[in-house]
Amino acid sequence: MAGSIVESLMGLLGPQVLGPVASQLGESTDTVQRGLQTGSAAMLAGLVAKVGQPGFLGQIFSLITNPANGPSALSGLTSNLGSLASGATSSPVANLGSQFLSSIFGSNMSSVTDSIGRSVGVSSGKAGSLLAMAAPLVLGVLGQHVRQNNLSAADLGSTLKAEAPSFQRFLPAGLGSLMGGASNLASNLTAAVPAKVATGNRWLWPVVLLAALLLCLFWFFNRTKAPVSDAVQPASIAAANAGSSATSALGDFFKTKLPDGVELNIPQLGIESKLISFLGDSSKPVDTTTWFNFDRLLFDTGKATLQPSSQEQLNNVAAILKAYPHVHVKLGGYTDNTGNAAANVALSGARAKNVMDALVAAGVDPSRLQSKGYGDEHPVGDNATEEGRAQNRRIAMLVTQK
Structure with missing residues (x-):
């Protein structure tokens, strides 16, 4: 199986991609990187939070497997991502990204955008631009992952739930409540990869249960007081x-x-x-x-x-x-x-x-x-x-x- 979705996605955000976007938005490359990372992680978290809703996964899978999101789409995006910041939304890939965002966040789009803007330190307008750019990137990586691993919609849902802990660290505190709640992520996580565990990978159960417990604790403490669960010294x-x-x-x-x-x-x-x-x-x-x-x-x-x-x-x-x-x-x-x-x-x-x-x-x-x-x-x-x-x-x- 190819590398994880998160690794593939974050690996795309190199200088060749960030530089033109930073120039287009008038922000530093570090700020752009944080914005794209946060926006991408928010979308993945939104998918996990809603993956159990009837018909949702099928709707998302149809966007992922749309011919416009073919093998060449991802390479085209990484070489010209800055064009999306200028409002060039008429391209098929950009339109798919817009539908993708709307499907995940719905009426919470404005609140999610504001939250990302505050966490990254940019205006809501620029946060919206970064989300608009991140959406087709996420779609492209998901499409690549589906093709390389021959996944069905159900397989993709299980994969996303299994990877949930790896993208939690990119999310600003409190954003989970705008996407169905961190408790949804935790409950979905406990259901991840059950068939594979049953066929011999029994060592996965402690990992899955521990990850679910950590997510529940993260949600609880962020619910009851100001978000401090990520508090650490400024180090690695x-x-x-x-x-x-x-x-x-x-x-x-x-x-x-x-x-x-x-x-x-x-x-x-x-x-x-x-x-x-x-x-x-x-x-x-x-x-x-x-x-x-x-x-x-x-x-x-x-x-x-x-x-x-x-x-x-x-x-x-x-x-x-x-x-x-x-x-x-x-x-x-x-x-x-x-x-x-x-x-x-x-x-x-x-x-x-x-x-x-x-x-x-x-x-x-x-x-x-x-x-x-x-x-x-x-x-x-x-x-x-x-x-x-x-x-x-x-x-x-x-x-x-x-």
């Missing part, structure tokens, strides 16, 4: 395994009102609470040693690309900075001491710059911000341990003017 995805303990150490969430009237829901011991306390206390002067560590940012492994789950904290910090318009800050990026020192400095600098760009996209005046990468300088943990290295991989903020 490997550091996410230690994120749950770090999140619990942040304390309970509470609502607080900023000087401009904006209300935030933040953890008691998170960066937002500490920053608000510092800015509101006239007895605490600006210095060069009081740094505030972000505690709910996540980057792609070895890259500067922010994961969508980071957007909640970025929006909170942006709101705080806008409520204190005279404040200027410096963002520092840090790594552990593994690997090449020069590469670590470059990576930490790129990550700090992307955090700064995200704050600007959220409405903060760029003249108030600066960023720098420090590599493995100024460790806060013991680099001889994994826990210490995870602590050292971070983004921190220094207030330079109050």
Whole structure:
């Protein structure tokens, strides 16, 4: 069997595809990549959430197997994806993509678009353009997967349910409720690949049940409080395994009102609470040693690309900075001491710059911000341990003017 749907889809989003789209939309390639990843994952999640509805899978399968979505369609899209951003919707592939989106999201289209725009840091209009571009890509990859593996509609449904855990990490918190609820994903997941398990792959049962349990827990905690289940130190995805303990150490969430009237829901011991306390206390002067560590940012492994789950904290910090318009800050990026020192400095600098760009996209005046990468300088943990290295991989903020 060919590689997974998610791997094939995300593998298409290379520089040759992202560059022209970024130029067309006037956004960075990182922003475009996050938008296409989030939009694609949202569509796949939407398919899983509705796969059990009578007639839905057949309707989707007819779009996937439409002759316009043949073998040459995908290569044509990747070489000229930017054309879809200009509104060229008269092509057969673009029309299929539009029908595909409408079938999945229906009346929730506007809400889904807004949610993706907020998580990525772009306007709803640009988020809509990214969705319009992602739709035919998803269709193309699904069509390729169906052809290569000779799948029926039912086979495709089982495959999508089995792959659900692999695309959950690309989704912004709270988006599941707009597509039928994360509980639908969990219940569908438990039904994935039953026939194959029965024929000898009995080891799959623990994997399937564990994935379903994790999705149920993810839905429950996002339902009852502000989304923090993705809270990790700004490091590789490997550091996410230690994120749950770090999140619990942040304390309970509470609502607080900023000087401009904006209300935030933040953890008691998170960066937002500490920053608000510092800015509101006239007895605490600006210095060069009081740094505030972000505690709910996540980057792609070895890259500067922010994961969508980071957007909640970025929006909170942006709101705080806008409520204190005279404040200027410096963002520092840090790594552990593994690997090449020069590469670590470059990576930490790129990550700090992307955090700064995200704050600007959220409405903060760029003249108030600066960023720098420090590599493995100024460790806060013991680099001889994994826990210490995870602590050292971070983004921190220094207030330079109050």
